[in-house]
Amino acid sequence: MIEIRWDWILNHLDDVVDKTWQHLILLLIPMVVGFAIAFALAILAMRRPGTVGPVTAVTGLLYTIPSLAAFAVLIPITGLTLMTAIIPLTTYTLLILYVNTVAGLRSVPPEVNEAADAMGYTHTSRLLRVQLPLAVPLIMAGVRVAAVTTIGLVTVSAIIGGQLFGGLGQFITEGLQTDFDTKIYLGAMGSVVLAFLVDGALVTLQRWLTPWARARSEVP
Amino acid sequence: MEQMIAFLTDPANWQDQAGIPNRLIEHLTISLLAVACASAIALALGFYIGHTGKLQLLGINLANIGRAVPSYAVMVMLLPVMLGLAPVLGYDPQIGLRFLPIFLAMLFLAVPPILVATYAGIQQVDRDLTESSRGMGMTERQILTRVELPLASAVIVGGFRVALLQVIATATIGAFLAGGGLGRYIVDGIALRDNGMLYAGVLLVAGLAIGTDVLLSWLQRRLTPRGVRLATESSPTTAELA
Amino acid sequence: MRSTRRLALGASILASLAIAGTAGGGAIVTAQDQPTVVVGSDAFYESVLAAEIYAQALEAEGYPVDRAGLAIGARPARLAAFESGQINLMPEYIGFGLEFFTRGTDASEEIAAIETSGNAEADAQSLQSVFDALDYNATVLGVSAGQDTNAAVVRPDTAEEFGLSAMSDLAAVQDELRFGLPPECEANAPCRGALEDAYGITWPPAQLSALPACGAEIAGALEGNAIDVAWLCSTQPIIAQNGWIVLADDLETQPPGNLAPVISNELLDQIDGGADSVAAILDPISAQLTTDVLTELGVRIAVDQEDPEDVAAEFLAGLSE
Numbered sequence: 001m002i003e004i005r006w007d008w009i010l011n012h013l014d015d016v017v018d019k020t021w022q023h024l025i026l027l028l029i030p031m032v033v034g035f036a037i038a039f040a041l042a043i044l045a046m047r048r049p050g051t052v053g054p055v056t057a058v059t060g061l062l063y064t065i066p067s068l069a070a071f072a073v074l075i076p077i078t079g080l081t082l083m084t085a086i087i088p089l090t091t092y093t094l095l096i097l098y099v100n101t102v103a104g105l106r107s108v109p110p111e112v113n114e115a116a117d118a119m120g121y122t123h124t125s126r127l128l129r130v131q132l133p134l135a136v137p138l139i140m141a142g143v144r145v146a147a148v149t150t151i152g153l154v155t156v157s158a159i160i161g162g163q164l165f166g167g168l169g170q171f172i173t174e175g176l177q178t179d180f181d182t183k184i185y186l187g188a189m190g191s192v193v194l195a196f197l198v199d200g201a202l203v204t205l206q207r208w209l210t211p212w213a214r215a216r217s218e219v220p
Numbered sequence: 221m222e223q224m225i226a227f228l229t230d231p232a233n234w235q236d237q238a239g240i241p242n243r244l245i246e247h248l249t250i251s252l253l254a255v256a257c258a259s260a261i262a263l264a265l266g267f268y269i270g271h272t273g274k275l276q277l278l279g280i281n282l283a284n285i286g287r288a289v290p291s292y293a294v295m296v297m298l299l300p301v302m303l304g305l306a307p308v309l310g311y312d313p314q315i316g317l318r319f320l321p322i323f324l325a326m327l328f329l330a331v332p333p334i335l336v337a338t339y340a341g342i343q344q345v346d347r348d349l350t351e352s353s354r355g356m357g358m359t360e361r362q363i364l365t366r367v368e369l370p371l372a373s374a375v376i377v378g379g380f381r382v383a384l385l386q387v388i389a390t391a392t393i394g395a396f397l398a399g400g401g402l403g404r405y406i407v408d409g410i411a412l413r414d415n416g417m418l419y420a421g422v423l424l425v426a427g428l429a430i431g432t433d434v435l436l437s438w439l440q441r442r443l444t445p446r447g448v449r450l451a452t453e454s455s456p457t458t459a460e461l462a
Numbered sequence: 463m464r465s466t467r468r469l470a471l472g473a474s475i476l477a478s479l480a481i482a483g484t485a486g487g488g489a490i491v492t493a494q495d496q497p498t499v500v501v502g503s504d505a506f507y508e509s510v511l512a513a514e515i516y517a518q519a520l521e522a523e524g525y526p527v528d529r530a531g532l533a534i535g536a537r538p539a540r541l542a543a544f545e546s547g548q549i550n551l552m553p554e555y556i557g558f559g560l561e562f563f564t565r566g567t568d569a570s571e572e573i574a575a576i577e578t579s580g581n582a583e584a585d586a587q588s589l590q591s592v593f594d595a596l597d598y599n600a601t602v603l604g605v606s607a608g609q610d611t612n613a614a615v616v617r618p619d620t621a622e623e624f625g626l627s628a629m630s631d632l633a634a635v636q637d638e639l640r641f642g643l644p645p646e647c648e649a650n651a652p653c654r655g656a657l658e659d660a661y662g663i664t665w666p667p668a669q670l671s672a673l674p675a676c677g678a679e680i681a682g683a684l685e686g687n688a689i690d691v692a693w694l695c696s697t698q699p700i701i702a703q704n705g706w707i708v709l710a711d712d713l714e715t716q717p718p719g720n721l722a723p724v725i726s727n728e729l730l731d732q733i734d735g736g737a738d739s740v741a742a743i744l745d746p747i748s749a750q751l752t753t754d755v756l757t758e759l760g761v762r763i764a765v766d767q768e769d770p771e772d773v774a775a776e777f778l779a780g781l782s783e
Contacts, residue, residue, distance in 0.1 A: 002300065008767065064385065064429035066392040066403070069422040072410045080500075080530040080548045145287065152290030156393065159292070160410070162505065162533040172296055177507050177533070178764045179678035179700060188293035195288035238666070299679065303686030314640065317688035318671060397679060398642070398671030408672070411645035413538030 005182045016186070023167025023194060026154045029086055031147060034093030042101035043127070052102060059095035067092065067153045071160040085157045085165040092153060093146040100142025104135030133210070140206040144199055151195045155187070168194065223416030224423065233420075238404070240424065247401035247428065250394070251387045254323055258330035258383060263376075266338025270372070271364050279339055283332035291390045294325040299397060322394030329390055330383040337379020341372030374444040381436045388429045392421075402428065496524060497732035502531025502549030504540055506676045507763050507770065508610055508697060508756065509533075512553035512721050514774040515751075519743055520551075522778070536646040536675060537562060544600070550726035556582055556605060557717025558652055559724075560589045563596070565651030570595075582609070582720040599727040601737050604745030608753035611719040612652060613696040614709045620690045621707045628710040632691065633662035641667040642689035644675035653693065656715035697757050699765045721751060750781055 009016065038059075045052045070088035078084040108131045116130045158166020158173045166173065171187030174180070227233060234240050269279045302316035302324075345368045353363045392403030405421025408414070499520055503513035510533050517527040531549035534540050537558070543549045557578055563569060564576045573595055576588050582605045590602045614629050621627065624635045632639065641663075647653035657663040671688065673680040676695040684692040685704060694701060696719075701708060723744050730736045759777060762768045 005767070012769075060433070061426065061430065064389060064426040064433075065422055066389045066406060066425050068392060068403075068410070069406045069418060069425075072406070072418060073422070076542070076546060079546075080534075080543065148284075148287045151288075152292075155290040156292045159396075160535070162502075162531060162535070164530050169290075169292065172293055173505070173533070176296065176674070176678045177505060177510075177676075178767060179681060180767045182767070184296060184678075188290070188297045191290045191293050192288050195290070196284070199284060199288065296679075300682055300686070303682060303688060306686065306688075313683075313686050313688035314671070316686065317683050395672070396674065398673055398683070404672070408645045408648070411536045411538065412649045413542050414649075 002181050002185070004185060008182050009186060016190070019168050019170055019187075020190070020194065022165065023151065023154050023169075023191070026082070026085055026089060026157070026165060026167055027147060027150050027198065030089035030093055030150055031143070033086075034090045034097055034146065035143070037090075038094055038097035038101055041098050042105060045098075045102045046105055046127075055098060056095070059091075059098050062091040063095040067156050068159060071157050075160065080162075080164055082165055085154070085161060089150055089153055089157070093150060096142045096146050096149075097139075101135070101139050104138030104142075105131050107138055108134045136206065136209050140202065140209070144202045147198050147202060148195045151191060151198065155191050158187075167191075221419070223414075224419035225416075227414075227416035227420040228423075243400060243402050243404060244424065244428065247388070247391055247403070247425070248432075250319075250323065250401060251326070251384060251391050254326035254387050254391075255330050255334075255380065255383050258327050259334055259380070262331045262334035262379075263338055266335050266376075267342065267364060267369075270339035270342025271360070271368060273343075276339070279335055283336050286328045286330075286332040286335075289325075289328050291322075291325040291329055292393055292396075294328060295321040295393060295397065298324055318394070318398040318400070321397055322391065322399055325393075326387045326390055329386050333382035333386070334376070334379040337376050337382070338372070341375030341379075342368045344375070345371045370443075374440050377436060377440040377443055381433055381440065384432055384436065385429055388425065388432065392425060496526060497729060498526045498528050499551050499729065500528045500530055500549045501551045502534050502540055502543050503553055504537060505533040505535050505674070506695065508695065508760055509553055511759060511763060511770045511774060512606075512723075512751070513551075514770045515747060515777060516551060516553065516723050516744055518771075518774050518778055519747055520740075523743055536644065538646060538649060544724070544726065545598075547726070547728070550729040552724050553721050554589075554602070554724045555610065555719040556585045556589055556602075556722050557609075557611075557719055558650070560585050560592065561651040561655075561717055562649070563589075563592045565655055566649065578717040580714070580718060582718045585718060586720075586722055600724050601727060601730060603723045603725060603737070603741050604748045606721040606748040606751035606756075608721065608751045608756040609719040610695055610697045610721075610753075610756060611711075611716045612656075613694045613698075613701065614711075615684065615692045615694045615701055615706045616690060616709060617684065617687075618705060618707055621709075626707070626709055628712040629656075629661050629715075630712055632709070636663050637668055639667075639690045640669040640671065640688070642671045642673050642680045642683050642692040643667075644680075644693060645672045646675070647693065652716055656711075656713075660713045660715045697753075697760045699757075699761045703765070721756075722748065747778070747781065 041051070041055050045055065065088075067088060070091075071084060074084045074087060078087065105127075112130060112134070113126065116126045121130065154165075154167045155169030155172060158169030161170075163170065168187045168190040171183045171190065173187075175183030175185075175187065228240075232239075265275075265279060265282070269275050298321040299317070302320040303313055305311075306313040306316040342364075349367055349371075350363055353367050358366065391399075391401050392406050394401060395403030395407035402421050402425045405417050405424070409416075409418025409421055499517070501513045501517045503509040513529075513532055517529060521527050531540070531543050531552070534543055534549070540549075540552060541562075544552055557580075560576070560578055564573050564578070573592055576592060579585055579588070586602050586605045592598075593600045593602070614632070616626055620639075624638070625631060626635075643653065644650075654665060657667075658665045671683060673683060673689075675693070676698060680689075680692050680694065681698070681700050683689045684706070691709075696708070700706075723740075725737070725740060730740065733739055735742075755777075759773050762773050763770055
């Protein structure tokens, strides 16, 4: 029923590498920018708790815009460039990165904060040296979900982007144009494999960042 | 912008099968159905993992798999399979075309948040409470239903919120495979370059998602027992956390 | 872009620069002098192939080509990209492009009065006059000999059951048929207009599945018995492969689908010699794109799954022999 032509894949490895690379760029830029924005907003949330509600509402609103529509709406504005994909991909990460970062910072027990104050930490160094490391598990949980979600959304962008963005999703749309199972499955399974690999890498990163947590069995 | 308002105020767009009310209902129906079916799997598994602490690894892996599969890719891969199975399992091929692929993709998406919220929510119930309940002679099932469940319910509803939000947004892709719902306005709007239709579709999906989220967040707050303080606000994705 | 193509492009630019450096200047086109051609096409392999052929032909003459707009979407999306200047060269199926403008809902009286003649050359000129009337700033170059048109396709068992051999047979049994049509059909006169006005199909059909045009989904739906009538592209190899029946267009609603490059005037203004230079390159190639050639190349792409770039390159290489 479904036949995969492995010889085709072997002949087009440079194409596979190209598209995987594009997929990764469309993952990394939104994640980095999204995290920067979310982190800044989270720090704001610690100082001014009143902002949490509105910021959550706005990032949540951005999250509800269907990705396909967002890509289509931006083409007339940002043109046939990578920005058309990067902007929506970034805004989709904001909600979960923000919520999880805030939750992570707040999860630090008040006694720990007080102890840090008593020991003479300034606000900033307390944030960086005490709260942030302890917030890592919750923050990383958000990063993982955001990363995997973004990988999925990149494949959707291929529908709109022709040959311009979409990473491995381009194999899917091209395969559909010529009814070519190999390409379709290459794109689809490729995205899934990529998601797993990225998730695994992030888990490793988390373990490296929180050596004290290895003793306990943390739920990821 | 004006095109969008023109589209929304045109009475022709509020009638018949292609009208807004009908599409709203189609969209909501398939979304709720996906969440309901996902719950059947996720709740059962979540209760077991949360209460007994076993199969945690399975739960985590299932959640990861569900999240990692890009919905568009799943939908496209499932189309020939669902069409091929139609004569074998005896269902109308049209269902294999416009319903099953997107429905299953939505199912994969909805299971992880509900599953994680369920077992995390139950696990966060104070062990002392469960121990003393055991000491009082309650059966395991009674402990689950009378102690853990009520205390975890707010977190679990949080999982439902995430699931429903993602499912409502994802259901729009189904319009690619002859699906209905609000995605129809988006896909057709893109194909026809009709910005009024496209923006109207976006607005409606966002509105539906926000509306159901507000409803569920109200429910979540009602279910938080007084006197129990959650460490964080009742925001949607804290249920994702461990 | 594939890294091999990047390398090829880089090499050709270097080579042209080298040649220009040694030549006396002026006579040979260098990559530095030429504006970038941004080519676009519909999200359909034949359109991509045509665009790729134009692109490689121009690259061979030293023009830098950006393939950003390939497979950008259906006609409305492609035209929107052209109008906004994001692409400046695209293949157009003449008759269909003409009818898109003349039978569109917002066509002015003057434009709506223009009839499709059925003759490719005449229709190309009509399209040009439409562009001029709309200040579209586009020029239609030489028309290809080959064409691709819409095909209403049914499975043999459906044809037998309902006695279908021509499109006029559809109206009588339309309530029992499940139609598969692309979402842009609504704006497409040869699609909706033909079905509704000529063949008496009520719009929208009672049982309608909207599926991307000429792709694997709509072919799969027909094959899997989820739809009965599929709106396909006539050169799709799968029709012959599966022994499907193409219903005759007995009322001759489908315009000639000959291909022609449409180029923006803004781009032409930046080229020495304007339209004539480009026509000198592309017209001879268009003349060689007969329907047989299009079908044969299409088979290589849609059946043998060869890459459009390779097929285009071999086609062009074959021409210069």
